[in-house]
Amino acid sequence: MVTGGSGFVGRAVVRAFLERGTPVTVVDLQAPPESLRDRVTFVEGDLREAEVRDRAVAPGCAGIVHLAAITSVLKSVEQPAATYTNNVEVTQHLLELAREREVGQFLLASTNAVVGDIGHGTISEALPVRPLTPYGATKAACEMLLSGYAGAYGMSTCALRFTNIYGPGMGHKDSFVPRLMRAALSGEGVEVYGDGAQRRDFVHLDDVVQGVLAAWDKQYTGTVVIGSGESISVLELIEAVRAATEIDIPVTHVPAKNGEMPAVIVDVSQAQRELGYEPAVELTDGLRTVWADFTSGAR
């Protein structure tokens, strides 16, 4: 059962399970894309409602991949209570159903934002959690719940801490890669906060799917960082998007935002060691897949 299976990451995860012949139930507020609609069991509804969760976690469910969440940091700052309900309460209820119904395993989409700002240090699973936003705090709380359920009931629970994901199907997003793609399409420029030297780890959707499947196959219990393992500056990302789109996107520098992390640099060696995860998509190649999606109008 994939929660948020109609979303950006969810659609790709669902497709990957279907390609392996694994039957999938999607629960989401919105319908899956047409290409998936006839191939999944779709439970339409809000996971905050018990009746929806009850229908979603059917008897015999082998595992839950929990992706549904309030995913915007900005929205979480504006609506901390709603973020708590959507992210933490829903996760607690789903874990409880998984326990009662003896669901084999529970995977959660988490984030490296649980760690907070460590400057230019390298983020690994070993660091303490010190989230700086309601979004990060709710994901950290979910990770703790998963850990508690694994400890007390021997359940397989795994939190996958994704870095910045990019790939086809992100047209509805407001993150930097789709903003650059829109800028390339429209011929307008993009705004860069500060000097653009801030570093980020961009991981392709295919690599994220690989990480999810690897954790699923291993029935891994614990926390793992899933990223590309190579951080680049915002200016380097812009250069890569210019190369992928062959469009010279103009850039305007605007004052840096308060609280923006100077760097997100991650160590993926635990995922490599424990899951056999190996990020494979080169950045410019990966950005071409996003550009192809934007120019096909499929977004």
Ligand SMILES: NC(=O)c1ccc[n+]([C@@H]2O[C@H](COP(=O)([O-])OP(=O)(O)OC[C@H]3O[C@@H](n4cnc5c(N)ncnc54)[C@H](O)[C@@H]3O)[C@@H](O)[C@H]2O)c1
């Ligand atoms: N995209 C990234 O870069 C990134 C990075 C780190 C972590 N994550 C996490 O990965 C997960 C998937 O992210 P995404 O980028 O695919 O987001 P998305 O917004 O594209 O998809 C989320 C889906 O969840 C559904 N949903 C949300 N609340 C729901 C509810 N109460 N009931 C039913 N459905 C609900 C939405 O309708 C949507 O289809 C999220 O948990 C997010 O926090 C994403």
